[in-house]
Amino acid sequence: MNPSPSADHHPLPAGCLSDADLEGLVCGQASVSVLAARHVEECALCRARMEGLAGTGSLQGSALRALEPTPLPAPLAAAMDALCRTPPSSMTERAVEGWGGAGDVPLDAPARPGALGVFAGYDILEAVASGGMGVVFKGYDRSLQRIVALKVLAPALAASSVARVRFLREARAAAAVNHEHVVAIHAVGEEKGLPYLVMQFIAGRSLQARVEATGPLRPEEVLRVGSQAAYGLAAAHNQGLIHRDVKPGNILLENSVERVKITDFGLARAADATDVTRPGVVAGTPEFMAPEQARGERLDHRADLFALGTVLYTVATGVSPFRADSTPATLRNVCEHRPRPIHELNPQQPRWLSDILERLMAQRPEDRYPDARTVAQAFEQGLVRLQSGRRPDPGTSTHEGNRQEARRVPPSIVMVVAVALVVLGMLVVLWGRRPVPARAPFRIVRTGGVVEDSTNWTEALATLRSGDILELAWDGPRVVSPIESTGRVLHLRAAAGRRPVVVHATRTRPWLITDASLRMEGIELRSAGTGPRGESIPRPGPMNRQAIDSARRSLERNRTHEPGHQLLVCQGGDFTLVNCRLVTASSVDEVEVPILLRNCPWVRLLNSELLHAGGPAISWKASNGDRLQLSNCVVMARSAFFFAAADDGVAEFELDQCTFVGTFLIASLSGGESLRGRGSHNVLSLRRPWVGLPGASGPGRQRWQGQANVYDRVGVDAGLQIPPTERGSLLLDLGLDAQVRARVGAGKPVRPEDFALPAMHSTRLGETAGILPEWVGPGPGWERWRALKAER
Amino acid sequence: MSPADATRPSLLIAIRDVGNQSAWSEFVVLYTPLVFRHCMRRGLQEADAADVAQEVMKSVAGSIARFEYDRRKGSFRSWLLTVTRNKLANFFTRRARRGDETGETSVQELVGSEASPSESADWEREYESRVLSWAMEQVKAEFQEGTWRAFWGTAVEERAVAEVAAELGMSAGAVYIARSRVIARIRRRVAEVDLDDPMVQAAFGAG
Structure with missing residues (x-):
């Protein structure tokens, strides 16, 4: 309620109306007593209190004068009448725009009880998934008496002849791949203008659903999924097929055995038809995309290796390495950002697994593994060695040389170093979660990774060398004196979690x-x-x-x-x-x-x-x-x-x-x-x-x-x-x-x-x-x- | 505030109950003229403005039923403006279309993306004034003729209290009270449909 003078605990003059009286006057329906009216007329204080209670001040004069009712124009009255007579529930379906569900795929009348209908001769039992590309149904193949999965291209995409042709071409190419880690394609066709493909039905869930349900995978699971997926990719690559959209949602895990099955080979290309791509929409999935793909360059099978690395990074840590608020920002991250090694984010993951993923996710395709088979073998070796408690083969790591030297160091020192590393690892993990308040406003990250704090701007500048990073570790404005620099590359950035404002005075x-x-x-x-x-x-x-x-x-x-x-x-x-x-x-x-x-x-x-x-x-x-x-x-x-x-x-x-x-x-x-x-x-x-x-x-x-x-x-x-x-x-x-x-x-x-x-x-x-x-x-x-x- | 008012479900929540026809009618009566007027200000003919307003209301109904109104994206009124601008953009696109198809998506996305400051300010004014005038229409019947005229003469026409009192044969005190009563009632009625009220917002917080 609006404040009234009595709220200030000053006693009211005798004869004045109480707050309750005033509220009764303002909000009540009863007729007004002559006594109350007289008092309000005579007592300016009570009048002010009453008007404060009613909020008269803000509603007067010009604010109200503009409101004099005018007759509604006939078209408006007709529109309102029509709206009022239509229940809002009937509008909800019309409001669902674009690709929303099975309702968009024309089905024939069901031929068996419990089915939704018939599409291309298959009984449609239920819609399993739908996305931007299309909808996936669980269906029944009457002639072969088996459950199948039908993927139907979204009508919005099917309207483009380029997308239609690409979908059919890629699906037919993928049908040629026959491998235990690739979802088999039984048939490809077109019905009522909508291209579709019939696939092996995989009872299970996607890698994405698995991670969402149970959190990051253990190292041996990462290795197992990685090697099976890499073998599946290798089979497709041998047929000259590039997947182009390797992501956790396209890697299926069969029930009970969790056998990996890759699906949707090449289908991202269908959405890549320029006449259907909306502005700002990139075919494929930005957060798992290789840099060359993000840049729209020509790509080969090694783009799939990058994507596999990103997928495994994500399932090993629960963190998508490049994800950002927007697609352009994600794509920029893909091209510029070097993710932190997984063992820093999840200490459970071994360092050598970090190295494998880092090599998969190398910016330049030639710095990655040469082919998927080599990747699969690297994961397999890792798995064997992990199970026997040994290190992986040196050939799988880029940093192995240093480590071999480390082996020659006496065990006691190794132990001390190991403990120190564990503590450091924990610190890094804690650091990643929450920025530790730093006392020093300036921090230099040397090229070798050594971090030096400084409280003196001039000093920090003086010791800064080309390639060093100067971090500003404060929040909000701070006057900083000017910099004049010659002959060295300058790299300035906000320290993690900080939002420094430099004021130039x-x-x-x-x-x-x-x-x-x-x-x-x-x-x-x-x-x-x-x-x-x-x-x-x-x-x-x-x-x-x-x-x-x-x-x-x-x-x-x-x-x-x-x-x-x-x-x-x-x-x-x-x-x-x-x-x-x-x-x-x-x-x-x-x-x-x-x-x-x-x-x-x-x-x-x-x-x-x-x-x-x-x-x-x-x-x-x-x-x-x-x-x-x-x-x-x-x-x-x-x-x-x-x-x-x-x-x-x-x-x-x-x-x-x-x-x-x-x-x-x-x-x-x-x-x-x-x-x-x-x-x-x-x-x-x-x-x-x-x-x-x-x-x-x-x-x-x-x-x-x-x-x-x-x-x-x-x-x-x-x-x-x-x-x-x-x-x-x-x-x-x-x-x-x-x-x-x-x-x-x-x-x-x-x-x-x-x-x-x-x-x-x-x-x-x-x-x-x-x-x-x-x-x-x-x-x-x-x-x-x-x-x-x-x-x- | 009377107990009946306190328990009255908010309009926005009520129309989410798709069977609630009276809440829907109230919503239509309240907001359609606002959208209509906005379209007229953008230079549309009456018939076109009515069409666009109808589309906007349908879209709003659909979105509300799908719990799409998200307070994090701003207030209800700014959301309504966004929907209106999108529908206006569609309208202008249709009108401007000369046969080719490219670019429509970007019209919708970009026109929908941001209102200019002056447009937002206009909209705020139109919105406030529509809600007020609707509330006035709504509550007028609840008052006796004399009470309403006392309010109208002093608050709207801003004439002196004594003059209005003499004209209506009331005491000045009664005129003061009448004016306060009507204004308080108008404000309560506005508060009932204030979709940007924190309580209403909280109801949509999960959506």
Whole structure:
């Protein structure tokens, strides 16, 4: 209830109404006594208490005046009437979209009691599983009188002829494989336009279900499953067949004996038909995918070995080594992340098993085992030796040389070392579970793995060598003095479980300037003056002549690419930001560019955010062959990057799954013609995405290849400048009227009328189209955006 | 708050009981005009706006029955906006379609992904005002004519209490009390359908 003055324990004046009286007055139905009415009229205190109780203050005047009832328009009344007469239960089925269950597969009337129906002559007994690819039924083959499994391609996929042809082709190829560890395919066919295959029915559960039910496998189980699966893969590889989607769900364990049976050979290819693949969806299962597969490169049988390694890693530890919140992040992990050895996560697993899995999961296919048979043998040897209490054969491990030397060390020392290792192992396990509070804010991880703590920033920097990793081990903001580094590769990252925020307080120089490669991970960097929510970031004014001139002046000053008060300056070497956030407080009139890059051959910003109200977010001076890639980033700035070519060469940029908010994508005063770009699945919330600055040479729209981008909130004229090379993209205007004003692409010329705004909105043009402060910083808007991004 | 109010099941929970026709009707009457008005603001014709609103309500009904409303994804009102935006995007896509098929998925995904700040703010206002005006319509019949007019004259028209009292032949004190009664009742009615109420949210926490 609303607080009333009496709640403060002050005695009420005599004759005043009690709280109960007031509540009776306000909430009661009874008629009002003359006495009470008179008192309320005369006593301002009781009146205020009563109105506080009712909440009168918030509901008065204009808030209510807008609410005067108006008659419902006829179409609305009809729609409401129709809705009210339809029970919501009848709508639930219609709401189930896409592939949901057996209901989507047309079945003939059942021919025997208890069956769901008949499909392709088989009695359908029940739906066993369904997924993105299709549905699996348990069926009965009347002619051969046996239980079978029927896998029917999802109608959504079957609508694509490419997917249909691939499914049939891969299924027929897989039918040629006859091996005890591969699920046998009895028949392949097409019924009612839906391709299907008939398989041996395996009574049992998948490896995935097994791990979910009983937790990580014991070492001997990992070895047994690994060797059987590898033999199964070897049989398929011998037929020239690559599985492409080895995952715990595709490895079945037959009841009682738990014999391994691999299923779904090659079927991932059916979903790989480009005409049915949705944006951002990769055929196969990202978290078990080989790096070459994640990159869409040509792959051979060794991709299955990587996947098998990932599967075994997962079942041995209960942790999926590459899994992340989103598919792009998972794929990046696959390509970049080196998982911790399994014996660190699960001390039960022997170190040599870690080594086998590490070799299976080598980034380069040539560093893996040569074929599945060798893998199977390595697991078998391990199993034999595990059962006889001995070590595996040296040939199976890459680190065996060191260990052989260790054998020559006297046993007592081995014992001490062993105990120390066990203790260390436990520490590592504990560490992995919960970050130990560190006293030292800086930590250097040397190339050899030695960790040194430091409380002194300058000292830590002085001892830092190329290849060392400097970890920042604190949470929240901390003023850190600038770094100037020459001739060494810098690698800075947040310590495990930490979210350090580096505050750059020296406005006259960059926070970090280096002439060699730089990599930063998980660090937030902000210039002094930005609050925790970035409050001081000014909202850019309308995009008028004055603002353009101002931006242009700032760019011209920046054209020299001289280090000034930027945050990061990299002049040579590769530049990589992963999971970072840069926030600056500059305005249009200040020349502060968060990142200044010159002669960096390979620039990558992954899953990072640049929030910057001034000019361009990145100033990029490129040489011939230089590349810049932004993936899964948010850039809020006047322009995403400012480009200048150093010579006559060609530089390339690539943007995927990014959001750009501001005015331009690229600002270019010179050299725009030597820039080539590609981009897909970006949201370009930019007023004039495709121009440089007025009077400057544009970045050559013809050199842009865009696909499935969304151009949002663009100005009327800007639409005309979207290049004809754009494919399958959209021009939206969510800011003004949420209209899809035109679809750009499929080679169709874009006409001026496609971009006409409804007349009623024309007056709102010219309003702010830049950074909105409420978008910036960890406020509700930001959190919502992040949540949505993660889902996507 | 009277005992009857306290035990009244929340609307959102009630419509999950698919047999509860009256709860469903109440839900339709409350939210359809809101979605309709939002569509009109996006420039749709009345007939189109009514169609889209109908689609939105059907989709909401389906999702609620499948327990899909997840509080972690935000409040009910923002969820309703997302559904509305998706259906609007479908509508615009259909209208803009010129024969080829590519890109529809991305329209749905991307349009559905984020509302602009101004759109969200508009929606908040429309939402609040719809719930209030619905509550006013709902409770009006519970009051005697004089009580309602005392409320209307002083709270909505913001006329002086003495003036309204004289016009209605009531004492000023009675006018104060009448106004408080109506407002308190409106607020209770709003609270009953407040789908972002923590109790309601908790009911969906598992979904």
